[in-house]
Amino acid sequence: MANKITITSENVEFLRKVEELSGEIITLCDQCGTCSAGCPMVGEMDITPSQMVRNVQLGITDVLDTKAMWLCASCFTCTVRCPRGLDLSKIAEALRQIKLRKAVDYIDINKLPEEDLKELPQIALISGFRKFTG
Amino acid sequence: MSRKKFPFYPGCTLKTKAENFERSGLAVTRALNLELIEPERWNCCGTVFSLTDDDLIHHVAPIRDLIRIEEMNKNGIVDESRVVVFCSMCYNTLKRANLRVKENDEDLEKINNLMYREDDYKKSIEVIHLMQLLQEIGFDKIKEKVKKPLTNLNVAPYYGCMLLRPKEVGIDDPEDPVIQDELIMAMGANPIDYPYKKVCCGSYQTVHEKEAVAGLTYDILTNAQNEGADVVITSCPLCAFNLDNRQKEVKKTHPEFREMPILYFTQLMAIAFDLDEKTYGFDLNYIDPKPILKSKNLL
Amino acid sequence: MARIGVYVCHCGGNISEVIDVKEVAAFAGEKSDVVIAKDETHMCSDVGQQLILNDIKEHKLDKVVIAACSPQFQGATFMRTVESAGLSPYVMEMANIREQCSWPHFDFPKDATEKAKDLTDMAIAKARLDESLKKKMMPIGKRVLIVGGGIAGIQAALDLGDAGFKVYLVEKDPSIGGHMTQLSRTFPTEDCAACILSPKMADVPVNPNIELLTYSEVKNIEGFLGNYEVRIEKKPTYVDPAKCTCCDDCVDVCPAKVPNEYEEGLTTRKAIYLPNPIAVPHSYVIDVESCLGQVPLACTKCFDVCEPGAINYDQYAEEINITVDTIIMATGFEIFDATQKAVYGFGKYENVITAMDMERLIVHGAEGSPLRATGNRIAFIQCVGSRDEQVGNENCSRICCMYATKLSQLLKRSDPKRDIYVFYTDLRAYGKGFEEYYKRAQGDGVKFIRGRVAEVIENSKTKKLTLKVEDTLTRNIIESEFDLVVLSVGLRPNGGTDKVANMLRISKSPDGFLQEAHPKFKPVDTLTDGVFLAGTVQGPKDIPDTVAQASAASSRAIRLMNQGEFALDPIMAFVHEDLCDGCKLCVEHCPTDAITVSSGIASVNEALCKGCGSCLAACPKDALDLHVYTNDQVLAEIKSVLKSKKKEQSRFLVFADDMTAYRLSDNVGIAKMSYSIDSRIIRIPSCSRITPKLMLEALKAGADGILLGESEEKSSPFPDAISTINSNISKVKQILRKNEIEEERIRFVQFVTVMLGGFVNNMNGLGDYLKKVRPISDKKRKKLGIRN
Known part of the structure; x- marks a missing residue:
């Protein structure tokens, strides 16, 4: 069944918030899909990166409950390819931060298996915690 | 002739799981008549550059490290204001933080104020990656140092993300990099050109999305193997971990997968320069590179 | 003694609802030399103009001042009015009390009325010193230089030649025809490109008014409208076209093979060659870069075999000097260099080609001699080098959607088994017949997929290509294999354009193409008098638009030249x-x-x-x-607007260049945006006219600050104005420093006409600053030295 959505000035608030945090003018995205097709993690995502941006453009806050933004590896492949010069990694980070700043962590360090913690190098753990915890 | 003294930022992982990167890298640079000096005190750079506009607190750590380098300069410990970094992630984080404060005095002022017990950062430091230093020395000069050419060894350069992207910190064309290929040729090996050389390995997703990262490892390594690669080289401890250790997970889903060694480029250089075997540090490599190297008469 | 008439306009309330126009008229009537001063509802109407005409006759007026709207708005009307009364059009002055007074200061009617008096006084002061100048008439002949022999240059040359004008058509390649000679068919009608082009090309050399200079380059241009002196270098072809019979014997024996540029390098040609099958002039040419026979004379095979003796190694470059009255720039485009887009692998992967390559493949395929296999699965990637900030080109190239639509259906129709995909971001079918043509391709089974291709990966064994692209309509990621990938490359300005454009001082728009004089009303003119633009030199366009623009440029050139003189x-x-x-x-x-x-x-x-x-x-x-803006006049203007200044009041002068700052101030007024009422704007052609001496005189006469407003360097009609202004200002500031007066009282801003907010900020910025630092003391003013 198709979703019905409404678009009100409150939606614009969310867009402005993400624009402010990311420093990107998100309305500039013309939805060409370059980011999605080049994304190394897109196969794991519930929505594509361009869909994530579209949701922000429309101010649909449900995007905060999608998995896509957490799967961004900050590899900047989309950043160097976006024909409109947008930095999607900043947009994804802004979305993560909106969640994390409400003290909602994405992963629980205590639940990581002991053997993983032993095996993983610091570089992985620190960057992972930086991205997934507040 | 006295050695030129560069400040050197190692980063956390080079002191532990990637100790072989530091060991081989320092040996190689010594062989090139450079002295890399680590600051007496330094802290973790934060590993990733914070991407939200309002977040300055996470830039404090990298800037504090740059203040340490400024101190080394002030005290005459080093000859250079360019700090050499081995780890691609540290390089990327330090360089981006440096760029941000250099372009934004207001941010720098705030960051300086947050570190009221430190000297202010004076913006005098440049951040460079070891690969850039090698390029500056000249690959022909490096070729002269090669005592044991890596003939018949097919080496796939893996660039990953942090050396190439975003463009303002990348050291080569993000879509068609060649700098490592040139280094491989200088060592007498065959560089393998393959499209996945710049595709992300999944980075820190390895903490939480092991299988997804293993999938990328599989794609990258099989692509390199299809083009005839014997080994893959990298300059990032996180890429190294994902490409090397995650082969264990790859094996589970792809039993036919042929394991292959992942090396730091400095390890290969140490071999080519015919340095003491102790500097190679193969004990820390997950997939043992010795068999293939032996088969090519390099050990 | 002058006899001045002053007219204050109500502008149907636009002025009179804020400003007390009767008070302003009464004020003006008191001024010396003013014979009569009146107010009227609509000065620009027939009634208003008749009033002026009658007064000129009745009161023997020799100067007219109209306090009304901006001179940019109705100046030309009133100039004609006084001219028709037998006066010089340059004895009319306007006081801009609408755009610069009643509109921006609508909240302060009393102060606005005072300012309106100042502005009227300023116009009277200037009018007193107006000279009875005439428009300067200069002779103009009927000679045109056309740079570039593509379809634009050809069309313009034929139009002008047929109309009886002397045309010099200069083309850098050995043949005219340009890119159109390479095309298979044209969209949306699918005419054979060569078939419709070749008769036009053939018309050029037979036109008695056209002098065709191929293999030639413009080396230098000096001069101005009616007298452009042009130096052209004609390269030697080493073949005498009069003797050459095009027998092809020379080509058979020539040992030097090089990539054939006409075939986009898909085939080779010899060092001696016919540029293309429909070449005009239809003659062979030796490409000296690859010929083995030139110094030292190692190979003479073609010379030996040429029966009519057409080959002559002793030709030299020829310098040709001509004088022309007007110039048409038709230097066209080049296709985007797809190697810049490494992610698509052009130049690296053998099965990635450009759309221009595909044009050649289709032409040869149709002739039954295919140059290479195309395979069955073919993908077109749109917007390669267009709409892409990563390669620095933001603009749409306008023709790629339609040429891809054309190529895809030509391929599909010639072999329906082919599976053809067009990956696009937006499909732009804006022209006549385009949408219908797109629909036809859809009906033919060409698959259009909305998504920009992220990357192309080659299988090094099979050489097949995998495309990664999001179908943005279903949000699926497509990873599919193709036999051939065609890059729909965009249009870039021809590399040779810059050199000639610099000689003519034509500026470029942000997209790199040449800038027209006005985007709406002067689309083929440039800001350089007598120089016009035709075709893609001005921006990407298709063939009919190019031809239309070429004819427009010709007609604009004819309009000037036919008058025999220009003002x-x-x-x-x-x-x-x-x-x-x-x-x-x-x-x-x-x-x-x-x-x-x-x-x-x-x-x-x-x-x-x-x-x-x-x-x-x-x-x-x-x-x-x-x-028109003499030292005495500007000084009189300065003094008149400072007269009413009261003690402890701050006042600053704004010198606004005609091209931008003055227009901008009008635009701000039109937008009813308000700014510091302490300002008095003085119109000048360029701030470079405001000498250090005038600035110091202004401060001496009571100004507390000066703002110089000038066009941005890149849009300024005056090439070195900015550096002159900077040097003038630094001289003044030096004197201020010596006299302990704040340097920030003098400001210089480069404007663009859309910067409304910027204008207001600058005006208020200076106004607020001057309030803070207080007026300059009389003691300091007196000491200001006024040496140049």
């Missing part, structure tokens, strides 16, 4: 010969080389002088001056 505004530098000592400092400072010194006295070439006034500040003797 110049007399805003030009002139020399007070009694003061000139021939030092030549002005010569160096003139950006258009309009000043020469002979027998110890400078003189100004009125056709070259643009009236920027840069020379005025350079002259240590005050010998140089500017008609």
Whole structure:
């Protein structure tokens, strides 16, 4: 069944918030899909990166409950390819931060298996915690 | 002739799981008549550059490290204001933080104020990656140092993300990099050109999305193997971990997968320069590179 | 003694609802030299103009002042009015009390009325000193240079030649025809490109009015409308076209093989070759770069075999000098260099080709001699090098959607088994018949997929190509294999354009193509008089638009040349010969080389002088001056707007260049945006005309600050104005420093006409600052030195 959505000035608030945090003018995205097709993690995502941006453009806050933004590896492949010069990694980070700043962590360090913690190098753990915890 | 003294930022992982990167890298640079000096005190750079506009607190750590380098300069410990970094992630984080404060005095002022017990950062430091230093020395000069050419060894350069992207910190064309290929040729090996050389390995997703990262490892390594690669080289401890250790997970889903060694480029250089075997540090490599190297008469 | 009539306009309430127009008229009536002063509802109406005409006759007026709207708005109307009464059009002055007074200051009617009086007084002061100038008439002939022999240049040459004008058509390649010679068919009608082009090409050399100079390049252009001196270099072809029979014997024996540029390098040609099958002139040419027979004379195979003896190694480059009256730039485009987009692998992967390659493949395929296999699965990637900030080109190239639509259905129809995909971001079918053509391709089974391709990966064994792209309509990621990938490359400005454009001082728009004089009303003119644009030199366009524009450019050129003479505004530098000592400092400072010194006295070439006034500040003797805006006039204006200033009041002058700052101030007024009422705007052709001496005089006369507003460097009609202004300002600031007066009282801003907010901020910024630092003390004012 198709979703019905409404678009009100409150939606614009969310867009402005993400624009402010990311420093990107998100309305500039013309939805060409370059980011999605080049994304190394897109196969794991519930929505594509361009869909994530579209949701922000429309101010649909449900995007905060999608998995896509957490799967961004900050590899900047989309950043160097976006024909409109947008930095999607900043947009994804802004979305993560909106969640994390409400003290909602994405992963629980205590639940990581002991053997993983032993095996993983610091570089992985620190960057992972930086991205997934507040 | 006295050695030129560069400040050197190692980063956390080079002191532990990637100790072989530091060991081989320092040996190689010594062989090139450079002295890399680590600051007496330094802290973790934060590993990733914070991407939200309002977040300055996470830039404090990298800037504090740059203040340490400024101190080394002030005290005459080093000859250079360019700090050499081995780890691609540290390089990327330090360089981006440096760029941000250099372009934004207001941010720098705030960051300086947050570190009221430190000297202010004076913006005098440049951040460079070891690969850039090698390029500056000249690959022909490096070729002269090669005592044991890596003939018949097919080496796939893996660039990953942090050396190439975003463009303002990348050291080569993000879509068609060649700098490592040139280094491989200088060592007498065959560089393998393959499209996945710049595709992300999944980075820190390895903490939480092991299988997804293993999938990328599989794609990258099989692509390199299809083009005839014997080994893959990298300059990032996180890429190294994902490409090397995650082969264990790859094996589970792809039993036919042929394991292959992942090396730091400095390890290969140490071999080519015919340095003491102790500097190679193969004990820390997950997939043992010795068999293939032996088969090519390099050990 | 002047006899001035002053007219204050109500503008149907636009002015009179804020400003007490009767008070302003009464004020003006008190001024010396003013014979009559009236107010009227609509000065620009027939009634208003008739009023002026009657008064001129009845009261023997010799100067007219109209306090109304901006002179940019109705200036030309009132100039015609006074001209029709037998006066010089340059004895009419306007006080801008609408855009610069009643509109921006609508909240302060009392102060606005006071300001309106100042502005009217300023116009009266200037009018008193108005000279009875005439428009300068210059002769113009009927000779045109057309640079570039593509379809634009050909069309313009034929139009002008047929109309009886002498045309010099210069083409850098050995044949005319340009890119169109390479095309298979044209969209949306699918005419065979060569078939419709070749008769047009053939018409060129037989037209008695056209002198065709192929294999030639423009080396230098100097001069101005009616007198452009052009130096052209014609390269040797080493083949005498009169003797050459095109038998092809030379080609058979020539040993030097190079990539054939006409075939986009898909085939090779010899060092001696026919540029293309429909080449005009239809003659062979030796490409000296690859010929083995040139110095040292190692190979003479073609010479030996040529029966008519057409080959002559002793030809040399020829220098041709011509004088023309107008110039049409038709230097066209080049296709985007797809190697810049490494992610698509062009130049690296053998099965990635450009759309221009595909044009050639289709032509050869149709002739039954395919150049290479295409395979069955073919993908077109759109927007390669267009709409892409990663390669620095933001603009849409306009034709790629339609040529891809064309190529895809030509391929599909010639072999329906083919599976053809077009990956696009937006499909733009804006032209006549385009949408229908797109629909036809859809009906033919070409698959259009909305998504920009992220990357192309080659299988190194099979050489097949995998495309990664999001179908943005279903949000699926497509990873599919193709036999051939065609890059729909965009259009970039021809690399050779810059050189000629620089000679003619034509600026470029942000997309890199040449800038037209006005995007709406002067689309084929340039800001350089007598130079016009035709075709893709101005921006990407298709063939019909190119042809239409070429005809438009021809007609604009004819419009000028047919008059036999042209009018110049007399805003030009002139020399007070009694003061000139021939030092030549002005010569160096003139950006258009309009000043020469002979027998110890400078003189100004009125056709070259643009009236920027840069020379005025350079002259240590005050010998140089500017008609319409003389030193005496500007000084009188300055003094008149400062007269009413009260003690403890701050007031600043704004010198606004005609091209941008003045228009901008009008636009701000039109937008009813308000700004500091302490400002008085004085219109000048360029701030480079405001000498250090004038600035200091202004401060001495009571100004507390000065804002110089000028066009941004890239859009300025005066090439060196900015550096002149900067140097003038630094001289003034030096004197201020010495006298302990704040340097920030003098400000210089480069404007663009859309910067409304920026204008307001700058006005308020200075206004607020001056309130803070208080007026300059009388003691300090008196001490200001006024040496140049």
